[in-house]
Amino acid sequence: MSSSRRSGDFQLPSYLPLHSSLLRKFEKIHSNRPPEYDIISQSINDLVRSTRDYIEYILKKESGQDAAIYVDDTLLTNNLQALESLIRSKYDLDVLMDSTKESRSRIRQDTKEVQPLTIESLQESTNELDVGQNFDEVIISNYNSNLELHSSQSSFRSYLSGAPSYQYVKNVSFILTHPEDPLPDDNSALQTSDDLEVAGGKISLKDPISLQYFKDPVRSKKCLHVFESSTINSMFPDHRSGALIECPTDGCKAQISRQDLEPDELMQLRVRVYLAAK
Amino acid sequence: MSLCKTRLQEERKLWRKDHPFGFFAKPIKAEDGSLDLTTWTAGIPGKQNTLWEGATYPITITFPEEYPSKPPKVKFPAEFYHPNVYPSGTICLSILNEEQDWRPAITLKQIVLGIQELLTSPNPDSPAQEPAWRAFLKEKDVYEKKIKEQAKRYISTT
Structure with a gap:
């Protein structure tokens, strides 16, 4: 195309707006996600599922107390690395797709603004349009x-740290090797740091009400304090389902109801891994 | 087993494993020789370099059936001299008051440390007996003399 610029007085524009009748077809062509995208998404899902299966195996296996669990942290470390590079690829593809979309809307915009191409309008667009780039070039430079x-x-x-799948695999793989330690800092948004149940830098694996190891831990959504399901539930008056109680943790001002309690699988994992290693 | 019993057994294990220096705490023996986990005797050492030093002050701790939903009742001997101790010996301390700062997660260790702190830092806003409260506010020398006399009665044996 660039050679056409040197062909004397009459210049073809290096960039041609599409005729509006072709635009819909054109958009269809370029709106499909590349097949790699789905393959990557599928692989991410598979990795997360295999991690989840393994964690569930640990959680179930130990509840019988009989079989010692075999904690294989290399499996999860490998999963985590693979997951990170997959998410990186997906991220790059997202950037590419965003750029394509941007270019497409630019083409569409241009098409609406110019008349369908005729000999007359060609002259006009030659004068007015100064896009100077191919569609491909637009995408690549945007990208x-x-x-x-x-x-x-x-x-x-x-x-990456906002991706729930990555956080999940990262957290469980950390817990397998450090059952008593607080999760590393980069998800501090989830924690109210110094408010957590920490004893000497370690996370307490015991219910603060019965002082026994958690079996079925639940966490208050309001203050993130963790309790054994049966003991915290015994604190509520029976008659009213929406009843509020003070958080049993000393110094905590939160008022919690039964609806504020959600299962804390990570805590359960900590306890299982810790007791299995003992 | 009830939550009260479970918790008290764990409290005993924890205390035996580790407890603050100079303190003691143990469940009393019932007449038949078995342990009664709902009543404990304990000793609070006075802090060093205070009027209270050199003595270990005895308390009894009674855990209600509803513990740890409800706080234990903690008593010094009757007529114990302190602005926040009732003539009966019952201690007036916010963390031991269900209506105030008691929470089920408060441990025995926190309770005894709280009481040790109360000995040297009375709360003038919640008087529980006339003589010690009045002396503490208005007659410092009388107060100090009384506290020192009391310390002699509870001299630490070790």
Whole structure:
């Protein structure tokens, strides 16, 4: 195309807006996700499922107390690494797809603004349009500038820590090797740090009401304090389902109801792993 | 087993494993020789470099059936001299009051440390007996003399 620029007075525009009748077809072509995207998504799901299956195996296996569980943290470490590179690929593809979308809307915009191409309008668009780029080039330059924007900052890292699948695998793999330690800092948004049940830097694996190891831990959504399901439930008056009680933790001002309690699988995992290693 | 019993057994295990220096706490023996986990005797050492030092003050701790929903009742001997101790010996302390700061997660260790703190830092806003409260506010020398006399009665044996 660029050679056409040197062909004398009459210049073909290097960038041609599509005729509106072709636009719908064009959009269809470019709106499909590349097949790699689905393969990557599928692989991410598979990794998370295999991790979840393994964790469930640990949680179920030990409840019988008989069989010693075989805690294989290399499995999860490998899963975590694979997951990170998959998410990276997906992230890059997202950037590419965003750029494609952006370019497409630009094409659409241009098409609406110019008359269908005729000999007369060609002359006009030659004068008026100064796009100077192929569609492909538009996408690639968008992509590159997007990529620069996204990779220069720590935006992939924050994207990664915002991905629930990654957080899950990361947390459970950490707990397998450090059942008593607080989760590393980067998900501190989930914790109210110094408010957690910490004893000498360790997380208490015991219910603060019965002082026994958790079997079926539940966590208050309001204050994140963890209790054994049966003991915290015995604190509520029977008659009213929506009744509020003070959080049994000393110094905690939260008023909690039964509806605020949700199962705490990570705590359950901590206890199982810890007791299995003892 | 009831929550009260379970919790008290764990409290006993924890205490035997580790407890603050100078303190003691143990369930009393019933007449038939078995342990009664719902009543404990304990000793609170006075802090060093205070009027209270050199003595270990005896308390009895009674756990109600509803423990740990409800707090234990903690008593010094009757007529114990302290602004926040009733003539009966019952201790007036917010963490031991169900209507105030008691929470089921408060442990025996926290309770005895709280009482040790109360000895040297009385709360003038919640008087429980006339003589010690009045002396504490208005006659410091009388107060100090009384506390020192009391310390002699409970001299630490070790």
